[in-house]
Amino acid sequence: MEFCDECGSMMHGDDGLWVCGSCEFEKPRDAEAEAAMTTTHGQDTDSGPVDMSDVDDEEIGPTTAARCPECGHDRARYEMKQIRAADESETRFFTCTECGHKWREDDH
Ligand SMILES: [Zn+2]
Numbered sequence: 757m758e759f760c761d762e763c764g765s766m767m768h769g770d771d772g773l774w775v776c777g778s779c780e781f782e783k784p785r786d787a788e789a790e791a792a793m794t795t796t797h798g799q800d801t802d803s804g805p806v807d808m809s810d811v812d813d814e815e816i817g818p819t820t821a822a823r824c825p826e827c828g829h830d831r832a833r834y835e836m837k838q839i840r841a842a843d844e845s846e847t848r849f850f851t852c853t854e855c856g857h858k859w860r861e862d863d864h
Pocket residue numbers: 760761762763764765776777778779780781
């Protein structure tokens with residue numbers, strides 16, 4: 757049973773559509789069915805969380821010559837991150853290999 761979004765009248769099924777008997781308003785039935793499917797079945801949780809515990813910390817990212825503002829060490833891991841896709845280019849995030857201090861490339 758489906759009621760019209762526009763006028764509230766009862767709608768009848770017509771192929772892939774619900775069609776309002778009063779105002780001719782139409783909406784697809786497939787979308788309705790798909791929405792119901794995803795809410796009832798949800799996601800397959802078999803895979804579970806990825807175990808990262810055996811990943812060597814040194815292998816997380818490439819290192820580069822960068823001066824740590826915290827301890828003065830000249831080597832840091834870095835990763836590229838897009839802060840806001842629309843108005844900013846990629847920013848490099850550094851992590852000091854010596855003390856673990858994190859900072860952004862444009863923090864000076
Ligand atoms: Zn209607």
